[in-house]
Amino acid sequence: MCAAVVDERFLLSDQQRDALLDWIGQRPQNGRPMRAFLSSIAFAALRPQEALALRVRDAYLPDEGPGHLVIHPRRLRDGDDEAEGAGGPRVVPACPELVEVLKAEVARRGLGPDDAMFTRDDAQPLSGGVYRRVWHQAREVVLEAHEIDSPLGSRVSNLRDACITKWLSGYRTIFEVFAVAERVDVSAPSLARRFPHCFQPPGEVCNDLLEAALDGQVHWDHLTEVMALPDSLKS
Incomplete structure (x- = not known):
């Protein structure tokens, strides 16, 4: 399946991205794990399903500086973003900002090496319906009226696209x-x-x-x- 050309109108600026993540992180229910999950997409260009599969043992989170994430291959459903992906594990750099967010989440929840990095506060799985709903709520609150009615950041996967664009x-x-x-x-x-x-x-x-x-x-x-x-x- 051939991936569509990225429309630049969908891509958030760094300031818009950070404002959305900050708003989500301040939510009383599931705000912190949701922010950590979305940050892994925004700063490491993970696919959402790759982030959800991440275990604590897959993350190297040093006391200072950048770290990295080890992403293990998963079968992608037809229609998923760039479903052509290769089959082996890969190492993805984690910038210092992402490292700090993930370290804080591991410490806050007392996670062990085999624990999933991202779940809801009640330890239940973080489903697509949940994080997409929160993302759309954040857009309605944070973005300007003309931006809400535009394609800007309309999908969570646009965070990955913006990160790839920045790398390129x-x-x-x-x-x-x-x-x-x-x-x-x-x-x-x-x-x-x-x-x-x-x-x-x-x-x-x-x-x-x-x-x-x-x-x-x-x-x-x-x-x-x-x-x-x-x-x-x-x-």
Whole structure:
């Protein structure tokens, strides 16, 4: 299933993201676990189902600085975001802000290594219906009237899209693109198709690929796949 091109109108700014997360975190019922769950999507670009599967033992949360999360492969349902994902475990960096949020949640609930990182306050599973409802409530309260009626942040998965966009923004070598693709568990050509606004001029992308392939640094299978992109994404 081919993932749709990301519409920039859906993407929250850092300030809007933080305001939404802060409002959710202050809710008396399930606010803190909900904020921690959504933060893992917003700062580590996890799919919601990947975040829900996360165990405490999968998170390296140092006293200072960045950490990382180990994401284990899960079967994605047809229609899920980028259902093409690869099959092996992957390591995703956790920025210091995310580390602090997760450490606070582990300490607050006294979680052990085998415990699920994200559940409701009553230890029941955090369902899609619950977190989507809270997300829509947050939009209604935090965003401006014209933003509420727009596509801006209309889906929880838009947090993942905004994080990927930030990782890809600016000049990126082909090797950096492959690194981001591995981090988010999609192919590099899929990133190019889904986030075309993040890439340097297409001709430069293809030139970088050709030079790297001639040097033996990029496998020809990858080169062939990227060169097969639609004309709008290549010279």
